[in-house]
Amino acid sequence: MADIETKESAYVVDKLIAEDIDSYLDQHEHKTMLRFITCGSVDDGKSTLIGRLLYDSKMIFEDQLDALANDSKKVGTQGQEIDFALLVDGLAAEREQGITIDVAYRFFNTEKRKFIVADCPGHEQYTRNMVTGASTSDLAVILIDARKGVLVQTRRHSYICKLLGVKNIVLAVNKMDLVDYSQEVFDKILADYREFAESIGIENFTAMPISGYKGDNITTLSENTPWYKAPEYAGVPLIEHLETVEVLTSDDADKPFRMPVQWVNRPNLDFRGFSGQIATGVVKPKDKIRVLPSGKTSTVSKIVTFDGELEEAGAGQSVTICFEDEIDCSRGSVISVADAPPQTADQFESTFVWMADEAMVPGRAYWMKIGTQMVSASVAEPKYEINVNTMEELAAKTLELNSIGVAEMTTDKQIVFEPYTENRQLGGFILIDKMTNATVAAGMINFSLRRSQNVHWQAVDISRKQHADLKNQKPAVLWFTGLSGSGKSTIANLVEKKLHRMNRHTFLLDGDNVRHGLNKDLGFTESDRIENIRRVGEVSKLMTDAGLIVITAFISPFQADRELVRAMLPEGEFLEVFIDTPLKVAEARDVKGLYKKARAGELKNFTGIDSPYEAPRNPEIRVDTTKLSPEEAADLIVDTLLGDV
Amino acid sequence: MKKLTHLERLEAESIQIIREVAAEADKPVMLYSVGKDSAVMLHLARKAFYPSPPPFPLLHVDTTWKFKAMYDLRDKMAEMSGMELLVYNNPEAKEKGINPFDHGSLHTDMWKTEGLKQALDKYGFDAAFGGARRDEEKSRAKERIFSFRTSSHGWDPKNQRPELWNLYNAKKARGESIRVFPISNWTELDVWQYIRLENIPIVPLYFAEKRPTFEWEGGLFMADDPERLEKVLGYMPEITEKSIRFRTLGCFPLTGAVESEASTLTEVIQETLLTTTSERQGRVIDKDAGGAGMEVKKQQGYF
Numbered sequence: 001m002a003d004i005e006t007k008e009s010a011y012v013v014d015k016l017i018a019e020d021i022d023s024y025l026d027q028h029e030h031k032t033m034l035r036f037i038t039c040g041s042v043d044d045g046k047s048t049l050i051g052r053l054l055y056d057s058k059m060i061f062e063d064q065l066d067a068l069a070n071d072s073k074k075v076g077t078q079g080q081e082i083d084f085a086l087l088v089d090g091l092a093a094e095r096e097q098g099i100t101i102d103v104a105y106r107f108f109n110t111e112k113r114k115f116i117v118a119d120c121p122g123h124e125q126y127t128r129n130m131v132t133g134a135s136t137s138d139l140a141v142i143l144i145d146a147r148k149g150v151l152v153q154t155r156r157h158s159y160i161c162k163l164l165g166v167k168n169i170v171l172a173v174n175k176m177d178l179v180d181y182s183q184e185v186f187d188k189i190l191a192d193y194r195e196f197a198e199s200i201g202i203e204n205f206t207a208m209p210i211s212g213y214k215g216d217n218i219t220t221l222s223e224n225t226p227w228y229k230a231p232e233y234a235g236v237p238l239i240e241h242l243e244t245v246e247v248l249t250s251d252d253a254d255k256p257f258r259m260p261v262q263w264v265n266r267p268n269l270d271f272r273g274f275s276g277q278i279a280t281g282v283v284k285p286k287d288k289i290r291v292l293p294s295g296k297t298s299t300v301s302k303i304v305t306f307d308g309e310l311e312e313a314g315a316g317q318s319v320t321i322c323f324e325d326e327i328d329c330s331r332g333s334v335i336s337v338a339d340a341p342p343q344t345a346d347q348f349e350s351t352f353v354w355m356a357d358e359a360m361v362p363g364r365a366y367w368m369k370i371g372t373q374m375v376s377a378s379v380a381e382p383k384y385e386i387n388v389n390t391m392e393e394l395a396a397k398t399l400e401l402n403s404i405g406v407a408e409m410t411t412d413k414q415i416v417f418e419p420y421t422e423n424r425q426l427g428g429f430i431l432i433d434k435m436t437n438a439t440v441a442a443g444m445i446n447f448s449l450r451r452s453q454n455v456h457w458q459a460v461d462i463s464r465k466q467h468a469d470l471k472n473q474k475p476a477v478l479w480f481t482g483l484s485g486s487g488k489s490t491i492a493n494l495v496e497k498k499l500h501r502m503n504r505h506t507f508l509l510d511g512d513n514v515r516h517g518l519n520k521d522l523g524f525t526e527s528d529r530i531e532n533i534r535r536v537g538e539v540s541k542l543m544t545d546a547g548l549i550v551i552t553a554f555i556s557p558f559q560a561d562r563e564l565v566r567a568m569l570p571e572g573e574f575l576e577v578f579i580d581t582p583l584k585v586a587e588a589r590d591v592k593g594l595y596k597k598a599r600a601g602e603l604k605n606f607t608g609i610d611s612p613y614e615a616p617r618n619p620e621i622r623v624d625t626t627k628l629s630p631e632e633a634a635d636l637i638v639d640t641l642l643g644d645v
Numbered sequence: 646m647k648k649l650t651h652l653e654r655l656e657a658e659s660i661q662i663i664r665e666v667a668a669e670a671d672k673p674v675m676l677y678s679v680g681k682d683s684a685v686m687l688h689l690a691r692k693a694f695y696p697s698p699p700p701f702p703l704l705h706v707d708t709t710w711k712f713k714a715m716y717d718l719r720d721k722m723a724e725m726s727g728m729e730l731l732v733y734n735n736p737e738a739k740e741k742g743i744n745p746f747d748h749g750s751l752h753t754d755m756w757k758t759e760g761l762k763q764a765l766d767k768y769g770f771d772a773a774f775g776g777a778r779r780d781e782e783k784s785r786a787k788e789r790i791f792s793f794r795t796s797s798h799g800w801d802p803k804n805q806r807p808e809l810w811n812l813y814n815a816k817k818a819r820g821e822s823i824r825v826f827p828i829s830n831w832t833e834l835d836v837w838q839y840i841r842l843e844n845i846p847i848v849p850l851y852f853a854e855k856r857p858t859f860e861w862e863g864g865l866f867m868a869d870d871p872e873r874l875e876k877v878l879g880y881m882p883e884i885t886e887k888s889i890r891f892r893t894l895g896c897f898p899l900t901g902a903v904e905s906e907a908s909t910l911t912e913v914i915q916e917t918l919l920t921t922t923s924e925r926q927g928r929v930i931d932k933d934a935g936g937a938g939m940e941v942k943k944q945q946g947y948f
Binding site (some may be wrong): 105113263305403 | 654655660668698755809810816817832835911914915
């Protein structure tokens, strides 16, 4: 404890707390908030800086400090001294690894502001975390190790901040204590960074020489950097800058009014309000509004809140708005000022940040959530990928984890949007995998494509693979075979229900829907039975071309016929499912009374009685119905099918 | 337009989160523990849907060992908000007479962790609001606002969904559920300030008063139900009157009291600001298993 420099910080311990708590609280009720991210490479000292901010603002309690002192001795990297990074590196696994692997949020207060800090890792493979942190940030602190200067990671972090629209950038040149607080070192880094920043369109940034570890220029100007007071530098400590910087996103209030509708509030027949958080602009009673995408107009009758009706409400507020007319409006609609509505479209060019281990599949349908709209969207092959280190545009067939690229996309219906650079809320979206439900990408709409400009890949013929990709599945035929009464239809039905519940696109072909239509010209002679199976095979093949999982439930007694169908399909798509029920068991069940009729000679060519059944020799799946219940059998089949996909 | 204050921004964000869940979840529920964080969360839910009552019930996973004053406020708040109140007691814990004195951490496991899982399964809730904040504890600082649980209620901290802007992905497979923390970004001070600003009712135990106390295993506790205490401890502890209050409320034998004279809300806030021990220190639960106590508990399904 004694080793650490515990300068009393000027901005936190407020005498008012002890002397006049009411004034203190009144004052603090009127604070504003700043959300910022810190980004830097692994050893740039981010966690140490944040630990320092928390420590200096008295956000660390005594018991936490004691625990910290203990931990510092055990796993710390600062010898006997306090390792601030340990305060911030949360999860057990990463504490052992010594790296921050995820976004962590930290909080501290000063007199003027409440701060929320997103601690973003600088590690190569975690671009996605930085994007996540930047998406909600008003400002970014980009850390540079004074000994190392502008690195590839610095470029990447700056580019991501620019991409996500973080307009306030602080370049914190850290570890100045390790370069003897050299002005030349600082100036060189500043010049290098300025050149790079300009090349990617960052016009303004504020640079400061600091030491998170020693506390220089954090809360007060450091005596070690007297040159920093010269007029060409910002000349303020980090905290003071964070407290006073204008939050540029607050200009959302000056933009036209837009509010995505989250929820329709309808407590009784006399009240119908639309609840949401205002994205941009200001709304007042009597304002003319337009509801998108329908385009219907009305007038605001009142703005309702728990605390009473409002005379006006602006960007960032969560409210409930009522109209004078009963017009169509529901979750996903956007309420806008009547004369300057946002656009609607279904084809876009967007920039994507891929966030999942599984790479993007061009043509596949993903869920797209934009504002409160949830639609199905497919992304074309990327136009290019961006090398985030060099800003080069590279040819790409797909986007992999942590890669950023530009591609065209289409949605299954018109959505209300604005380009991301104009409106974060109506231009930023996430893509969700329909199978795993994981958030796989973040996207930013650049612009919509005119109807005449078809998205390129739509012009080419839709292939078998594209059909399947759109459905997020591998097509297959589950070909059930077995004696009459063996349980084929029962199990096939269960299998289809299970797959359907898992969002698989399926179709069940059985005697009922085939015999009555397609094959109603066929009887039960051997040749008709063969033709029956051949036709079912052809239909199954067409359906797999359309991307479906086809389930057939026919006795299909002959090995040769089943092999014929197998040969029609690509390798691996035909799964023979043998419902293995011994004749005596099937006959004993005799659900439809058919065996009885066959034994009585009333039915001819009945499989198992006077017509042979050729059991499959090597079925992909064998179900022993004397051991498995229909539910268990269906689970086995579904597991085998999906395990294979 | 005037700029929003930090509390106004936090409030608007929380309301947005609560509405998203109501719109996207099939069967949401709000976990209500009767503490001050729950009080703020409930207040925000009432604001989010006004003039409708919040379109989900309150669920209190009860251990039967809460302070009496907590049960009183719970019932009053349910009535005031017009919401259905569900109270769940783990029948197995009840049957075995699990209590904090004899069973240590098993008490929390059975009544709270198991009780919560059972209650969620019993009613089929697919989304549960909780009043946890990121500033409370290290593992919570990295938890998402929408936090996924497997069908066995486990949490996988390595496999969390990225959360961008204010877009929350509430899609899940059958059997999976979400814990949603609408006041994730609030600090303890924010919570107190908001209670003051909005006049939100909280349990009187937060305010100092002369109360019967006893010492047990080095901590100071309130003798809320002396007869029951004697039964469980096997002896009647020495009870002395002291002016005490609580910084955090849980089961009365697990929640340490602090000696204090702060009897009004502003005095409590003042004391909180001047104090140098963190909020959860009074709770025994975080100290298990070293620094990773809460993280392990969460992986097992604790809220």
